[in-house]
Amino acid sequence: MNIAEVAKAAGLPAKTIRYYEDIGLIQPKRSENGYRAFAESDLHKLAFVGRARSLGFSIVECRALLALYEDRARASGDVKALAVTHLVQIRAKIVELRAMEATLADLVQACNGDHRPDCPILRGLSQPVSGDSQ
Protein backbone atom coordinates (compact mmCIF):
# COMPACT_ATOMS: atom_id res chain seq x y z
CA MET A 1 0.00 0.00 0.00
CA ASN A 2 1.13 3.51 -0.76
CA ILE A 3 0.74 6.35 1.67
CA ALA A 4 -2.49 7.79 0.25
CA GLU A 5 -4.30 4.49 0.55
CA VAL A 6 -3.11 3.97 4.11
CA ALA A 7 -3.98 7.56 4.97
CA LYS A 8 -7.53 7.04 3.80
CA ALA A 9 -7.87 3.70 5.56
CA ALA A 10 -6.43 4.95 8.83
CA GLY A 11 -8.16 8.31 8.67
CA LEU A 12 -4.92 10.21 9.07
CA PRO A 13 -3.26 12.83 6.82
CA ALA A 14 -0.25 11.59 4.87
CA LYS A 15 1.79 14.31 6.55
CA THR A 16 0.98 12.83 9.92
CA ILE A 17 1.96 9.34 8.81
CA ARG A 18 5.33 10.58 7.60
CA TYR A 19 5.75 12.34 10.90
CA TYR A 20 4.93 9.13 12.78
CA GLU A 21 7.61 7.36 10.82
CA ASP A 22 10.03 10.19 11.59
CA ILE A 23 9.58 9.77 15.32
CA GLY A 24 9.72 6.00 15.08
CA LEU A 25 6.12 5.03 15.78
CA ILE A 26 6.06 2.91 12.63
CA GLN A 27 8.79 1.56 10.32
CA PRO A 28 7.27 0.83 6.93
CA LYS A 29 9.46 -0.82 4.32
CA ARG A 30 10.43 0.93 1.12
CA SER A 31 9.74 -0.08 -2.45
CA GLU A 32 12.52 0.04 -5.02
CA ASN A 33 11.33 3.42 -6.19
CA GLY A 34 11.74 4.83 -2.70
CA TYR A 35 8.04 4.94 -1.91
CA ARG A 36 6.90 3.75 1.49
CA ALA A 37 5.38 0.27 1.24
CA PHE A 38 2.95 -0.20 4.10
CA ALA A 39 2.04 -3.64 5.40
CA GLU A 40 -1.29 -4.49 7.01
CA SER A 41 0.44 -4.35 10.38
CA ASP A 42 1.53 -0.77 9.71
CA LEU A 43 -2.03 0.15 8.91
CA HIS A 44 -3.27 -1.46 12.10
CA LYS A 45 -0.74 0.43 14.15
CA LEU A 46 -1.65 3.71 12.51
CA ALA A 47 -5.35 3.19 13.10
CA PHE A 48 -4.59 2.23 16.69
CA VAL A 49 -2.57 5.38 17.25
CA GLY A 50 -5.22 7.47 15.51
CA ARG A 51 -7.87 6.23 17.90
CA ALA A 52 -5.63 6.72 20.91
CA ARG A 53 -4.87 10.28 19.77
CA SER A 54 -8.57 10.96 19.34
CA LEU A 55 -9.01 10.00 22.98
CA GLY A 56 -6.43 12.62 23.84
CA PHE A 57 -3.42 10.40 24.54
CA SER A 58 -0.12 12.14 23.83
CA ILE A 59 2.39 10.72 21.39
CA VAL A 60 4.49 9.50 24.30
CA GLU A 61 1.49 7.70 25.75
CA CYS A 62 0.62 6.29 22.33
CA ARG A 63 4.12 4.90 22.08
CA ALA A 64 3.68 3.17 25.42
CA LEU A 65 0.23 1.87 24.46
CA LEU A 66 1.61 0.56 21.20
CA ALA A 67 4.39 -1.25 23.04
CA LEU A 68 1.84 -2.84 25.36
CA TYR A 69 -0.36 -3.68 22.39
CA GLU A 70 2.51 -5.56 20.79
CA ASP A 71 3.59 -7.26 23.97
CA ARG A 72 1.68 -10.50 24.33
CA ALA A 73 2.92 -10.89 27.87
CA ARG A 74 1.68 -7.49 28.99
CA ALA A 75 -0.31 -7.04 32.18
CA SER A 76 -3.65 -5.35 31.62
CA GLY A 77 -2.95 -3.48 34.85
CA ASP A 78 -0.22 -1.54 33.10
CA VAL A 79 -2.60 -0.49 30.36
CA LYS A 80 -5.26 0.45 32.85
CA ALA A 81 -2.82 2.52 34.88
CA LEU A 82 -1.92 4.52 31.80
CA ALA A 83 -5.55 5.02 30.88
CA VAL A 84 -6.56 6.03 34.39
CA THR A 85 -3.78 8.60 34.57
CA HIS A 86 -4.98 10.06 31.31
CA LEU A 87 -8.59 9.98 32.44
CA VAL A 88 -7.63 11.94 35.54
CA GLN A 89 -5.96 14.56 33.35
CA ILE A 90 -9.01 14.82 31.11
CA ARG A 91 -11.22 15.33 34.11
CA ALA A 92 -8.92 17.99 35.51
CA LYS A 93 -9.01 19.80 32.20
CA ILE A 94 -12.80 19.65 32.17
CA VAL A 95 -12.93 21.14 35.65
CA GLU A 96 -10.59 23.92 34.56
CA LEU A 97 -12.63 24.69 31.46
CA ARG A 98 -15.88 24.67 33.37
CA ALA A 99 -14.47 27.24 35.77
CA MET A 100 -13.48 29.41 32.83
CA GLU A 101 -16.88 28.91 31.29
CA ALA A 102 -18.68 29.91 34.48
CA THR A 103 -16.68 33.09 34.95
CA LEU A 104 -16.89 34.09 31.33
CA ALA A 105 -20.60 33.31 31.10
CA ASP A 106 -21.22 35.57 34.09
CA LEU A 107 -19.31 38.41 32.50
CA VAL A 108 -21.00 37.95 29.15
CA GLN A 109 -24.40 37.88 30.74
CA ALA A 110 -23.74 41.13 32.58
CA CYS A 111 -22.72 42.95 29.42
CA ASN A 112 -25.34 44.76 27.38
CA GLY A 113 -23.32 44.45 24.22
CA ASP A 114 -24.45 47.74 22.76
CA HIS A 115 -22.70 50.74 21.24
CA ARG A 116 -21.82 52.30 24.58
CA PRO A 117 -18.38 51.93 26.16
CA ASP A 118 -19.49 50.73 29.57
CA CYS A 119 -18.50 47.07 29.76
CA PRO A 120 -18.67 44.68 32.71
CA ILE A 121 -16.39 42.26 30.86
CA LEU A 122 -13.53 44.74 30.71
CA ARG A 123 -14.27 45.83 34.27
CA GLY A 124 -14.06 42.21 35.37
CA LEU A 125 -10.74 41.73 33.62
CA SER A 126 -9.30 44.90 35.07
CA GLN A 127 -10.03 44.01 38.66
CA PRO A 128 -8.47 41.41 40.93
CA VAL A 129 -10.29 38.10 40.70
CA SER A 130 -12.72 37.62 43.55
CA GLY A 131 -11.25 35.12 45.96
CA ASP A 132 -7.75 36.28 45.17
CA SER A 133 -7.09 37.22 48.77
CA GLN A 134 -5.29 33.97 49.43
Next chain:
Amino acid sequence: MNIAEVAKAAGLPAKTIRYYEDIGLIQPKRSENGYRAFAESDLHKLAFVGRARSLGFSIVECRALLALYEDRARASGDVKALAVTHLVQIRAKIVELRAMEATLADLVQACNGDHRPDCPILRGLSQPVSGDSQ
Protein backbone atom coordinates in the same frame (compact mmCIF):
# COMPACT_ATOMS: atom_id res chain seq x y z
CA MET B 1 9.38 49.26 39.33
CA ASN B 2 11.81 46.57 38.25
CA ILE B 3 10.69 43.38 36.61
CA ALA B 4 10.71 41.18 39.72
CA GLU B 5 8.39 43.51 41.58
CA VAL B 6 5.98 43.74 38.66
CA ALA B 7 6.11 39.99 38.18
CA LYS B 8 5.09 39.44 41.76
CA ALA B 9 2.34 42.06 41.63
CA ALA B 10 0.93 40.81 38.34
CA GLY B 11 1.37 37.15 39.18
CA LEU B 12 3.35 36.47 36.03
CA PRO B 13 6.89 35.07 35.55
CA ALA B 14 9.50 37.64 34.56
CA LYS B 15 10.17 35.57 31.45
CA THR B 16 6.56 35.99 30.39
CA ILE B 17 6.69 39.73 30.92
CA ARG B 18 9.78 40.03 28.72
CA TYR B 19 7.99 37.94 26.12
CA TYR B 20 4.97 40.23 26.28
CA GLU B 21 7.24 43.19 25.64
CA ASP B 22 8.85 41.31 22.75
CA ILE B 23 5.52 40.82 21.01
CA GLY B 24 4.45 44.38 21.74
CA LEU B 25 1.75 43.87 24.35
CA ILE B 26 3.48 46.37 26.63
CA GLN B 27 6.17 49.01 26.07
CA PRO B 28 7.84 49.75 29.39
CA LYS B 29 10.43 52.52 29.48
CA ARG B 30 14.05 51.85 30.28
CA SER B 31 16.16 53.21 33.09
CA GLU B 32 19.63 54.58 32.38
CA ASN B 33 21.17 51.27 33.35
CA GLY B 34 19.10 49.46 30.72
CA TYR B 35 16.67 47.91 33.19
CA ARG B 36 12.99 47.95 32.32
CA ALA B 37 11.20 50.67 34.31
CA PHE B 38 7.55 49.71 34.66
CA ALA B 39 4.85 52.29 35.25
CA GLU B 40 1.61 51.59 37.08
CA SER B 41 -0.14 51.46 33.72
CA ASP B 42 2.20 48.69 32.60
CA LEU B 43 1.36 46.73 35.71
CA HIS B 44 -2.35 47.19 35.10
CA LYS B 45 -2.03 45.97 31.54
CA LEU B 46 -0.04 42.94 32.62
CA ALA B 47 -2.56 42.02 35.29
CA PHE B 48 -5.35 42.50 32.76
CA VAL B 49 -3.65 40.21 30.27
CA GLY B 50 -2.89 37.69 32.99
CA ARG B 51 -6.55 37.45 33.90
CA ALA B 52 -7.65 37.23 30.28
CA ARG B 53 -5.11 34.45 29.70
CA SER B 54 -6.39 32.60 32.74
CA LEU B 55 -9.83 32.67 31.12
CA GLY B 56 -8.28 31.00 28.11
CA PHE B 57 -8.09 33.96 25.73
CA SER B 58 -5.26 33.66 23.23
CA ILE B 59 -2.57 36.30 22.94
CA VAL B 60 -4.24 37.62 19.80
CA GLU B 61 -7.51 37.95 21.66
CA CYS B 62 -5.75 39.56 24.60
CA ARG B 63 -4.25 42.11 22.26
CA ALA B 64 -7.73 42.92 20.95
CA LEU B 65 -9.16 43.08 24.47
CA LEU B 66 -6.34 45.37 25.53
CA ALA B 67 -7.03 47.68 22.60
CA LEU B 68 -10.70 47.81 23.53
CA TYR B 69 -9.76 48.36 27.16
CA GLU B 70 -7.71 51.39 26.18
CA ASP B 71 -10.26 52.76 23.76
CA ARG B 72 -12.65 54.97 25.65
CA ALA B 73 -14.95 55.13 22.65
CA ARG B 74 -15.27 51.35 22.36
CA ALA B 75 -18.63 49.68 21.95
CA SER B 76 -19.29 47.07 24.60
CA GLY B 77 -20.85 45.00 21.82
CA ASP B 78 -17.39 44.48 20.34
CA VAL B 79 -16.07 43.19 23.64
CA LYS B 80 -19.06 40.96 24.10
CA ALA B 81 -18.71 39.51 20.61
CA LEU B 82 -15.12 38.56 21.36
CA ALA B 83 -16.07 37.02 24.67
CA VAL B 84 -19.00 35.10 23.23
CA THR B 85 -16.85 33.65 20.47
CA HIS B 86 -14.38 32.49 23.05
CA LEU B 87 -17.13 31.11 25.26
CA VAL B 88 -18.42 29.06 22.34
CA GLN B 89 -14.94 27.63 21.81
CA ILE B 90 -14.63 26.74 25.49
CA ARG B 91 -17.96 24.97 25.40
CA ALA B 92 -17.01 23.06 22.28
CA LYS B 93 -13.80 21.95 23.98
CA ILE B 94 -15.75 20.81 27.02
CA VAL B 95 -18.09 18.76 24.84
CA GLU B 96 -15.10 17.16 23.12
CA LEU B 97 -13.42 16.33 26.41
CA ARG B 98 -16.59 14.90 27.86
CA ALA B 99 -16.90 12.56 24.90
CA MET B 100 -13.31 11.44 25.45
CA GLU B 101 -13.99 11.00 29.12
CA ALA B 102 -17.09 8.88 28.50
CA THR B 103 -15.35 6.54 26.05
CA LEU B 104 -12.25 6.22 28.16
CA ALA B 105 -14.21 5.69 31.37
CA ASP B 106 -16.11 2.84 29.69
CA LEU B 107 -12.89 1.18 28.61
CA VAL B 108 -11.26 1.63 31.98
CA GLN B 109 -14.25 0.21 33.74
CA ALA B 110 -14.26 -2.87 31.55
CA CYS B 111 -10.61 -3.63 32.28
CA ASN B 112 -9.69 -5.83 35.20
CA GLY B 113 -6.28 -4.25 35.50
CA ASP B 114 -4.58 -7.42 36.64
CA HIS B 115 -1.43 -9.31 35.63
CA ARG B 116 -3.09 -11.03 32.68
CA PRO B 117 -2.70 -9.79 29.11
CA ASP B 118 -6.39 -9.68 28.19
CA CYS B 119 -7.30 -6.01 27.97
CA PRO B 120 -10.54 -4.39 26.81
CA ILE B 121 -8.79 -1.05 26.55
CA LEU B 122 -6.34 -2.31 23.93
CA ARG B 123 -9.14 -4.20 22.21
CA GLY B 124 -11.17 -1.02 22.06
CA LEU B 125 -8.27 0.90 20.57
CA SER B 126 -7.57 -1.78 18.00
CA GLN B 127 -11.11 -1.87 16.64
CA PRO B 128 -13.01 0.64 14.55
CA VAL B 129 -14.89 3.10 16.71
CA SER B 130 -18.54 2.16 17.05
CA GLY B 131 -20.60 4.56 15.00
CA ASP B 132 -17.82 4.89 12.44
CA SER B 133 -20.03 3.60 9.65
CA GLN B 134 -21.02 7.08 8.61
Next chain:
DNA sequence: CTTGACGTTCCTGTCACTGGAACCCCCATA
Protein backbone atom coordinates in the same frame (compact mmCIF):
# COMPACT_ATOMS: atom_id res chain seq x y z
C1' DC C 1 6.05 12.56 -25.12
C1' DT C 2 3.51 15.08 -22.28
C1' DT C 3 0.52 15.72 -18.52
C1' DG C 4 -1.05 15.35 -14.05
C1' DA C 5 -1.45 12.89 -9.97
C1' DC C 6 1.13 10.84 -6.87
C1' DG C 7 5.43 10.24 -4.17
C1' DT C 8 9.91 12.04 -1.83
C1' DT C 9 12.92 15.26 1.30
C1' DC C 10 13.79 19.38 3.70
C1' DC C 11 12.78 23.78 5.78
C1' DT C 12 9.81 26.90 8.10
C1' DG C 13 5.97 28.20 11.04
C1' DT C 14 2.60 27.46 14.63
C1' DC C 15 1.57 28.90 20.15
C1' DA C 16 3.03 30.72 24.39
C1' DC C 17 6.15 30.39 26.64
C1' DT C 18 10.55 27.96 29.43
C1' DG C 19 15.43 26.89 30.27
C1' DG C 20 19.92 28.10 29.96
C1' DA C 21 24.27 30.45 28.70
C1' DA C 22 26.94 34.48 28.85
C1' DC C 23 27.20 38.72 30.32
C1' DC C 24 26.20 43.43 33.01
C1' DC C 25 24.79 46.18 37.32
C1' DC C 26 24.34 47.37 42.14
C1' DC C 27 25.03 47.14 46.98
C1' DA C 28 27.04 45.43 51.15
C1' DT C 29 30.57 43.47 53.58
C1' DA C 30 35.60 41.88 54.70
Next chain:
DNA sequence: TATGGGGGTTCCAGTGACAGGAACGTCAAG
Protein backbone atom coordinates in the same frame (compact mmCIF):
# COMPACT_ATOMS: atom_id res chain seq x y z
C1' DT D 1 39.52 47.63 47.26
C1' DA D 2 38.15 43.14 46.27
C1' DT D 3 34.43 40.11 46.15
C1' DG D 4 30.19 37.92 46.52
C1' DG D 5 25.45 37.51 45.70
C1' DG D 6 21.30 38.78 43.87
C1' DG D 7 19.34 41.43 40.75
C1' DG D 8 19.13 42.66 35.63
C1' DT D 9 20.08 42.05 30.26
C1' DT D 10 20.22 39.57 25.49
C1' DC D 11 20.00 35.72 22.56
C1' DC D 12 19.40 30.91 21.26
C1' DA D 13 17.22 26.48 21.54
C1' DG D 14 13.43 23.46 22.77
C1' DT D 15 8.58 22.20 23.62
C1' DG D 16 4.05 19.18 20.95
C1' DA D 17 2.16 17.56 17.03
C1' DC D 18 1.89 18.47 13.26
C1' DA D 19 0.78 21.83 8.60
C1' DG D 20 2.31 24.45 4.54
C1' DG D 21 5.12 24.80 0.84
C1' DA D 22 9.17 24.44 -2.27
C1' DA D 23 11.80 21.64 -5.25
C1' DC D 24 12.19 17.53 -7.14
C1' DG D 25 11.44 12.28 -8.61
C1' DT D 26 8.02 8.59 -10.37
C1' DC D 27 4.28 6.42 -12.65
C1' DA D 28 0.29 5.45 -15.65
C1' DA D 29 -2.70 7.13 -19.30
C1' DG D 30 -3.53 9.21 -23.59
